[in-house]
Amino acid sequence: MNHRILFRAPGGPEVLEWVEAPLKAPGPGEARVRHTAIGVNYIDIYQRSGAYPVPLPAALGFEAAGVVEALGDGVAGLDVGQRVAYVDGPTGAYSEARNHPADRLVPLPASISDEAAAALIFKGLTAHMLVRRVWRPVPGAWVLVHAAAGGVGLILTRWLATEGVRVIGVVSTEEKAAAVRAEGAAAVLIVPRGGSYGNLASEVRRLAGGKGVRVAYDSVGKDSFEASLDSLAPFGLLASFGRASGALPLVDVADLGRRGALALQRPSVFPHVADPADLRAAARELFEAHAQGAVRAHIHDRLPLREAAQAHRLLESRSTQGALVLIP
C-alpha cells in the first residue's frame, strides 16, 4: 500500500500524519513517480503551521526525485524507468509514490544523484531565479544574503561568489559562518537567535566600502526587513523572497524613495518556472552549474519519510545547514 504524509488542521509538527494513500493509474497527461528522495522546504512549514492557509486535509511537499513507473494517455517525451525530479504543486511530494503532471517533470542527467536532485531542484531553481531573472551578477558588486547557511542560502552564496560577486552572508552561529565562508562569501555577519538586527546595516555599509550593497536577498522577513532596506546603496534592490521569522511589514512606497530610490521585489520560483520551456531551460542550467561546481547540493541530513515531523522540528529549530531530505 502506498503512503503519504498529510495534515487535517494547521499546527506544530505533530499534526503530520502517516496515512495510506491508494494510487490510481495515472490520468491523461500524468506520470506516476515512485519517489526515491524528497526535499523539505520552509514553505512546507508555512503551510503546515497555517501561515500560508491551504484547503484541508492537505498533502504536503513541492519537491522530489524519483523514477517514472507508469504513463497516462497522451504523455510524450518520458519513458518508464526514467529518473526525474519536480519542483511544484499540486502538493504531495511527501509520499512514497504519486501521479504528477508529466510536463512538470524534469529528466535527471547522470551527473546528479536522486538525493542531490531532491536537495537542489526547488532551492537551486530559486537561486537560479535570483541570479538570472531578479538580478544578473556583476563581478565585484557587494550583496547581502540572509540565512546564508540555509538550504537556499548556501547554493545562492556559492553561485554568486563563483560569478565574482562579493557576498556578505548573515547567519546565527559561528559554525554556520564557517560553512558560508567555505562557499566563497567575502564576509559573514552573525546575528544570534533572539539577537538584534539593529547594527547590521552599519556593519554591512562598513564592509561594502561605505555605500551599501547593490542587492539584499532577504528570506528572513519580519526581523530583518528594515535592516535590509538600510543596507542598500542608492537604487539598490531588496529581493524579499521569504519570511522565516514572520510576516512582512506593509511598505510605504514613498519611503523607498526617501531611503535612496530603492527597489523592492517579492520574487517567487513558481512563476519563474511556470512555463514548461522555462522550467526545462532553468533546470538544464542548474544541473550544468552543479556539474561544473558552481552549485553544490548540501545535505544536512536524511530522515525516513515517516519522520517528516522530525525534519520540520529540525528546520524550524534553525539547527540545519543546507537541505533536509526525506527517504521513502
Ligand SMILES: NC(=O)c1ccc[n+]([C@@H]2O[C@H](COP(=O)([O-])OP(=O)(O)OC[C@H]3O[C@@H](n4cnc5c(N)ncnc54)[C@H](OP(=O)(O)O)[C@@H]3O)[C@@H](O)[C@H]2O)c1
Ligand atoms: N520565494 C521563493 O520562491 C522561495 C523559494 C524557496 C525558498 N524560499 C524562502 O527561502 C527561505 C529559505 O528556505 P529554506 O527551505 O532553504 O530554509 P533554510 O534557509 O534552510 O531555513 C531557514 C533559515 O532562516 C534563518 N532564520 C532567521 N530567523 C529565523 C526565524 N525567526 N525562524 C526560523 N528561521 C530563521 C535560519 O538561519 P540562521 O539560524 O542562520 O539565521 C534558518 O536556518 C525561506 O524563507 C523560504 O520561504 C522562497
